[in-house]
Amino acid sequence: MVTIYDIAKIAGCSPTTVSKVFNDYSDVSPKTRAKILETAEQLGYLPNAHARSLTMKRSWTIGVLFNEPSGAGILHPYFAGVIEGFKKVSTSKGYDLMFVTKDIGGKKSGYVEHCKIRGVDGVVVILPDYGDPYFQELLDSDIPCVLLDQESEQKSTICSDNIAGAMQAVEYLHRLGHRRIGHIGGGHSFAGEKRLQGYLRAMENLNLPVEPQYVIQGSYDYTMESGQAAMEELLLTDELPTAVFAAGDNLAVGAMMTLKKRGLRVPDDISLIGFDDIEMVKFLTPALTTVRQDTYALGSKAADMLIYTIEGGSGVQTAMLPVEIVIRESCRSL
Amino acid sequence: MVTIYDIAKIAGCSPTTVSKVFNDYSDVSPKTRAKILETAEQLGYLPNAHARSLTMKRSWTIGVLFNEPSGAGILHPYFAGVIEGFKKVSTSKGYDLMFVTKDIGGKKSGYVEHCKIRGVDGVVVILPDYGDPYFQELLDSDIPCVLLDQESEQKSTICSDNIAGAMQAVEYLHRLGHRRIGHIGGGHSFAGEKRLQGYLRAMENLNLPVEPQYVIQGSYDYTMESGQAAMEELLLTDELPTAVFAAGDNLAVGAMMTLKKRGLRVPDDISLIGFDDIEMVKFLTPALTTVRQDTYALGSKAADMLIYTIEGGSGVQTAMLPVEIVIRESCRSL
DNA sequence: CTGAAAGCGCTAACAA
DNA sequence: TTGTTAGCGCTTTCAG
Numbered sequence: 001m002v003t004i005y006d007i008a009k010i011a012g013c014s015p016t017t018v019s020k021v022f023n024d025y026s027d028v029s030p031k032t033r034a035k036i037l038e039t040a041e042q043l044g045y046l047p048n049a050h051a052r053s054l055t056m057k058r059s060w061t062i063g064v065l066f067n068e069p070s071g072a073g074i075l076h077p078y079f080a081g082v083i084e085g086f087k088k089v090s091t092s093k094g095y096d097l098m099f100v101t102k103d104i105g106g107k108k109s110g111y112v113e114h115c116k117i118r119g120v121d122g123v124v125v126i127l128p129d130y131g132d133p134y135f136q137e138l139l140d141s142d143i144p145c146v147l148l149d150q151e152s153e154q155k156s157t158i159c160s161d162n163i164a165g166a167m168q169a170v171e172y173l174h175r176l177g178h179r180r181i182g183h184i185g186g187g188h189s190f191a192g193e194k195r196l197q198g199y200l201r202a203m204e205n206l207n208l209p210v211e212p213q214y215v216i217q218g219s220y221d222y223t224m225e226s227g228q229a230a231m232e233e234l235l236l237t238d239e240l241p242t243a244v245f246a247a248g249d250n251l252a253v254g255a256m257m258t259l260k261k262r263g264l265r266v267p268d269d270i271s272l273i274g275f276d277d278i279e280m281v282k283f284l285t286p287a288l289t290t291v292r293q294d295t296y297a298l299g300s301k302a303a304d305m306l307i308y309t310i311e312g313g314s315g316v317q318t319a320m321l322p323v324e325i326v327i328r329e330s331c332r333s334l
Numbered sequence: 335m336v337t338i339y340d341i342a343k344i345a346g347c348s349p350t351t352v353s354k355v356f357n358d359y360s361d362v363s364p365k366t367r368a369k370i371l372e373t374a375e376q377l378g379y380l381p382n383a384h385a386r387s388l389t390m391k392r393s394w395t396i397g398v399l400f401n402e403p404s405g406a407g408i409l410h411p412y413f414a415g416v417i418e419g420f421k422k423v424s425t426s427k428g429y430d431l432m433f434v435t436k437d438i439g440g441k442k443s444g445y446v447e448h449c450k451i452r453g454v455d456g457v458v459v460i461l462p463d464y465g466d467p468y469f470q471e472l473l474d475s476d477i478p479c480v481l482l483d484q485e486s487e488q489k490s491t492i493c494s495d496n497i498a499g500a501m502q503a504v505e506y507l508h509r510l511g512h513r514r515i516g517h518i519g520g521g522h523s524f525a526g527e528k529r530l531q532g533y534l535r536a537m538e539n540l541n542l543p544v545e546p547q548y549v550i551q552g553s554y555d556y557t558m559e560s561g562q563a564a565m566e567e568l569l570l571t572d573e574l575p576t577a578v579f580a581a582g583d584n585l586a587v588g589a590m591m592t593l594k595k596r597g598l599r600v601p602d603d604i605s606l607i608g609f610d611d612i613e614m615v616k617f618l619t620p621a622l623t624t625v626r627q628d629t630y631a632l633g634s635k636a637a638d639m640l641i642y643t644i645e646g647g648s649g650v651q652t653a654m655l656p657v658e659i660v661i662r663e664s665c666r667s668l
Numbered sequence: 669c670t671g672a673a674a675g676c677g678c679t680a681a682c683a684a
Numbered sequence: 685t686t687g688t689t690a691g692c693g694c695t696t697t698c699a700g
Binding site for chain 4: 669670671672673674675676677678679680681682683684
């Protein structure tokens, strides 16, 4: 391994000067700088991040924290989009991403411990297990964090405008002439609750009655399975709603499948609108109308916020990104 | 920050002894060990991974390399399953995972460079861009690697038994009475080519004629879109096949959508079988019959192989995991 | 503009 | 069983 000492020796200068060159200090003569760069190139020098971190107390590493048991974790399109956006801007600013788990070295020890041992500069939290005490511990720590889809007074947060999105969905259905509008909810997740709120608020604004039997809670994991089950339940009511707003596309897809299985047609018999705009829904028949969440933007903005904090910015920030309704074929006008 | 010096001072011993305790050396008396552990606990001591890596020349970090432009990357269920399995065993053995990119510090520099700077102990490669010169450079390097779905003489590799899987699919269709069997391929990916091979071999074994017009290449990204397009093309032939084997579930889903759109029924008019068994296909109507790939097992086995190499094991290993056909509703017997 | 010296926190010979 | 000493590769005063 070639070090700055090797370069210094060959370039005929001190290690300090070499270091300065690589850290863009201005007090190095063009001539020595050139010489150093040249020999570094020749020797194939690469800096050692660990040594660097050790002295600087800064690792240029960001931890990624997401739900551990796969199920709702990395498999979820939401996660994928967010992480992609996050990665893009964080790498462009010199940070690398590292998975943070509760375990380290094969022992259960918690997120904070893991972060401190690895010396990550900050952590982005996506889809965590809310009630997890290890997660709470992280919230209480002094580690810079940004949380997605979460409320907190301790850490910066970012989310889509779930309430507005849900309201838009309901208002759209209303404009199409629907009055009996049902809701399949995302359970007790942050987003699920906001979307339910939006639904309720819009119904109220529009003077539409909220039938308790039209409001079904799916499970917080937003699976198709859960959407199927919710729709089964909804179908038990004597007079069906003419339209249903599902709190997530997966829920909507599940609901759609159940409808088909029962011989009901979308949108002829029942209109359906989702939330998220995951990749696949535009390929469905009928293509799903939904509220698009810009996961990539969520991720990149989250990175901006976190890096701001890491680099000394103070104060807890909150951001909310607009959503837009994407009209396709799953809602009909009455 | 608490260091081993702090502990040594308070526990009344030398830093060396403290270090020994944390590295499970046997030559420490139970008494001092206890004392050290106790004061470490009191002070809230946490080891510093960077310092450790610096001296040991070992970072207990594994790089994760996957296709960079999101499209076919992290969003693909294949990736998700594999990484989950990989993460499980590698963290249990004390390794953390870090994303490896071509860029570092905001500059394009290549995978090898990134790995060396960060001092990762090894790299797992999933869905890389084959032709990428940076990827070639990694292959030529001395960095321990394990490649998924790839052929190589330089690095260890692991994949599912794609050929056998494809053959099973065709044989199954044959058993159901199908003779005109088409194929929607996965393009020039490793898996795509193997599956095509398996299809051809099975057809030959069964003395079935391979109609060139029945073999359509989807794009290597295995999208639903590509499956739709492939099926459109297939529908141009005058006499349709009675069954189609698609090299990936997404392709199959796309194909199914096109069929529905064209008023053809699965499996009544045409039988369809996929490959992968991604989450969603069991929720389709009809539920998709497919060849299941055990992505989790792929990931965990890959971790075993890589760690074996990292920890001094020699030689290039290859592994191939069996697949199994999952029979659901999308194929009918003639 | 350049460099000597100290130190980041830890491990590993080697003595004692 | 314990401790001394010397690094690992880098950055950072501070003096020249």
